[in-house]
Amino acid sequence: MSDTASTRATRHTSDRPLLAAPDLLSSLVPLLAAWVPRQRWFAGKGRLITGFTLVSATELLPCTTDGSTPGLLQLLVRAQQNAPAGRTPAADCYQLLLGVHPAPPPRLAPAAIGRPSGGPLRGRTVYDALLDSRLCGLLLERLRTPGRIGALRFYREPDRDIASGLPARPIAVEQSNSSIVYGDTYILKVFRRIAPGINPDLELPRALADVNCARVPAPAAWYEADAADDGGEATTLGVLQPFLPGSADGWQLALNALAVRADFTGSARALGHATAEVHTALAETLPTTALHSPQLETIAARMAERLDATARAVPALQPYRARLRAAFDALAAVGQDGRSWAAQRIHGDLHLGQTLRSAEEGRWSLIDFEGEPARPLGERRRPQPALRDVAAMLRSFDYAARSGPSGGDPWSLEWARRTRDAYCRGYAEAGGLDPRSAPELMRAYETDKAVYEVLYEARHRPDWLSVPMAAIHRLAAGEERLEDGDGPVGVEGMERADGASRSGRGGGEAVRAPRGGGGTGSAWTAGGGGAGRGGGPAGAGQSAGASRLAPSPRLSDSPRYSGSPDSTGSTGASGATRSARADGRG
Numbered sequence: 332m333s334d335t336a337s338t339r340a341t342r343h344t345s346d347r348p349l350l351a352a353p354d355l356l357s358s359l360v361p362l363l364a365a366w367v368p369r370q371r372w373f374a375g376k377g378r379l380i381t382g383f384t385l386v387s388a389t390e391l392l393p394c395t396t397d398g399s400t401p402g403l404l405q406l407l408v409r410a411q412q413n414a415p416a417g418r419t420p421a422a423d424c425y426q427l428l429l430g431v432h433p434a435p436p437p438r439l440a441p442a443a444i445g446r447p448s449g450g451p452l453r454g455r456t457v458y459d460a461l462l463d464s465r466l467c468g469l470l471l472e473r474l475r476t477p478g479r480i481g482a483l484r485f486y487r488e489p490d491r492d493i494a495s496g497l498p499a500r501p502i503a504v505e506q507s508n509s510s511i512v513y514g515d516t517y518i519l520k521v522f523r524r525i526a527p528g529i530n531p532d533l534e535l536p537r538a539l540a541d542v543n544c545a546r547v548p549a550p551a552a553w554y555e556a557d558a559a560d561d562g563g564e565a566t567t568l569g570v571l572q573p574f575l576p577g578s579a580d581g582w583q584l585a586l587n588a589l590a591v592r593a594d595f596t597g598s599a600r601a602l603g604h605a606t607a608e609v610h611t612a613l614a615e616t617l618p619t620t621a622l623h624s625p626q627l628e629t630i631a632a633r634m635a636e637r638l639d640a641t642a643r644a645v646p647a648l649q650p651y652r653a654r655l656r657a658a659f660d661a662l663a664a665v666g667q668d669g670r671s672w673a674a675q676r677i678h679g680d681l682h683l684g685q686t687l688r689s690a691e692e693g694r695w696s697l698i699d700f701e702g703e704p705a706r707p708l709g710e711r712r713r714p715q716p717a718l719r720d721v722a723a724m725l726r727s728f729d730y731a732a733r734s735g736p737s738g739g740d741p742w743s744l745e746w747a748r749r750t751r752d753a754y755c756r757g758y759a760e761a762g763g764l765d766p767r768s769a770p771e772l773m774r775a776y777e778t779d780k781a782v783y784e785v786l787y788e789a790r791h792r793p794d795w796l797s798v799p800m801a802a803i804h805r806l807a808a809g810e811e812r813l814e815d816g817d818g819p820v821g822v823e824g825m826e827r828a829d830g831a832s833r834s835g836r837g838g839g840e841a842v843r844a845p846r847g848g849g850g851t852g853s854a855w856t857a858g859g860g861g862a863g864r865g866g867g868p869a870g871a872g873q874s875a876g877a878s879r880l881a882p883s884p885r886l887s888d889s890p891r892y893s894g895s896p897d898s899t900g901s902t903g904a905s906g907a908t909r910s911a912r913a914d915g916r917g
């Protein structure tokens with residue numbers, strides 16, 4: 332393996348002999364080569380790392396050779412990886428926070444990365460600093476006191492007082508980055524795979540705070556790396572925001588509801604309200620634009636390219652390609668008909684795991700505005716139709732229905748249909764464009780999201796592949812549709828019950844595609860009753876007194892798709908259930 336230590340020299344080494352050492356990186360390479368690929372946040376799994384390049388190194392706490400105190404080293408390193416013939420090799424940049432200790436206490440043994448056999452850290456133990464509460468406390472101190480350290484700059488909102496000495500703990504959920512909770516007051520997200528430019532997870536919550544949108548925790552402090560010497564933008568590296576204690580995430584709540592066969596329409600409708608409020612606030616404070624024919628054609632062409640690329644990587648998708656493309660062609664045709672769509676900044680990766688419901692009021696918040704981690708930052712920051720978020724959330728209800736204990740049985744699929752409808756209704760009631768008025772857009776974005784999910788699952792969680800593949804099967808068969816619900820749904824934690832409906836705005840008709848099953852209102856024994864009020868933090872409250880739903884005999888579709896080891900859907904769903912439990916979100 333090459334260890335090209337061709338540092339892009341933002342090391343700030345003058346008074347730091349450790350950082351000046353030419354073999355700093357090369358001495359760490361054997362350790363990192365073994366440790367980095369095992370980390371959840373490493374996005375390049377399955378491809379060989381061929382070398383590391385040091386982008387910058389900052390000593391946040393001196394790494395002394397004597398005594399019993401730890402040092403803290405922040406590194407930005409590029410991991411070079413090979414690529415299939417004809418493709419550009421990847422060289423993603425990652426943020427590492429390394430503890431350095433001459434003799435670490437036994438409690439840090441699980442955090443150990445190794446002991447370099449040479450170089451400036453020779454004989455000392457290097458370990459994952461985010462598993463050391465003491466070093467996490469130091470990071471909080473840095474964020475409390477804005478200023479520069481080496482290549483890093485720390486910022487704090489002037490009106491925020493951040494308490495010192497709060498106990499730190501890493502969060503125990505599956506995530507793309509790494510987060511530390513301080514007391515029950517703050518949560519710091521340390522971005523792992525980074526790219527130059529402001530991260531939308533800082534940019535959007537700050538912009539929303541400016542217009543007093545209380546649906547999103549407002550950043551209190553953050554840190555970034557200087558722009559490279561050759562110009563460019565600073566890179567967001569971490570954001571501290573208020574922790575919402577006792578809240579439960581929407582994914583867990585949905586699975587809890589499914590486990591006890593409880594209605595979720597009230598919660599979904601309230602979540603639709605929250606989503607629309609956030610979209611309205613984003614459109615108010617950040618640039619918007621209109622997408623006309625050329626832009627819609629470009630968007631449709633990109634979707635088709637992603638489909639083709641994904642089908643090359645995941646052959647199970649091949650048989651569906653032609654029929655899925657029809658959804659993208661229909662989107663392009665919308666522009667050719669002279670119609671246009673408003674575009675604005677959006678969440679970009681909205682799913683149930685990005686929503687938190689407070690224990691006391693049942694009020695929904697949205698988190699994690701980073702966008703889809705696999706897409707380039709520039710693309711994630713572009714204005715897009717707000718309904719793209721809505722389509723993504725609809726996919727999430729489908730995921731839940733296929734991942735819960737009842738894993739894709741007819742009752743769960745009917746639960747998903749009603750929940751999706753309630754969410755769309757809530758969204759339109761609170762001022763969002765009615766998703767039912769934009770069938771081409773919704774279908775194209777749902778298809779695009781399902782394709783994204785196929786690749787995401789193939790790369791990250793192969794056990795889950797059957798979940799998006801079942802949607803691919805339905806979308807290709809033209810079986811996804813949004814329809815009017817069956818009467819009023821219960822509203823839980825809804826703050827804007829008076830939100831004016833804009834249903835129907837924008838024209839168009841609901842997606843009406845042929846499908847085996849028909850309307851299902853009569854199959855619901857509880858007739859669209861409200862979700863249980865007062866659902867507790869763990870969501871089990873949904874069960875008490877919540878409506879019980881009978882399965883629809885007409886919805887016994889068992890998804891089949893060729894090329895998959897699991898062609899029944901139900902087996903796949905149980906695979907997903909196992910994973911859901913394993914990742915702490917199920």
Ligand SMILES: Nc1ncnc2c1ncn2[C@@H]1O[C@H](COP(=O)(O)OP(=O)(O)O)[C@@H](O)[C@H]1O
Binds near residue numbers: 502
């Ligand atoms: N403000 C918050 N209050 C409470 N929990 C939070 C907050 N922000 C994030 N979390 C928890 O941390 C998890 C990971 O956060 P997220 O922003 O989704 O990280 P990632 O981008 O790494 O996936 C969330 O699923 C949620 O459980």
Ligand SMILES: O=P(O)(O)O[C@H]1O[C@H](CO)[C@@H](O[C@H]2O[C@H](CO)[C@@H](O)[C@H](O)[C@H]2O)[C@H](O)[C@H]1O
Binds near residue numbers: 726
């Ligand atoms: O949470 P992240 O921002 O890292 O988003 C990525 O991981 C998500 C899974 O954790 C993934 O979401 C997919 O699985 C969810 C269930 O775990 C489901 O609710 C979503 O609808 C589905 O897309 C997300 O796509 C990915 O970007």
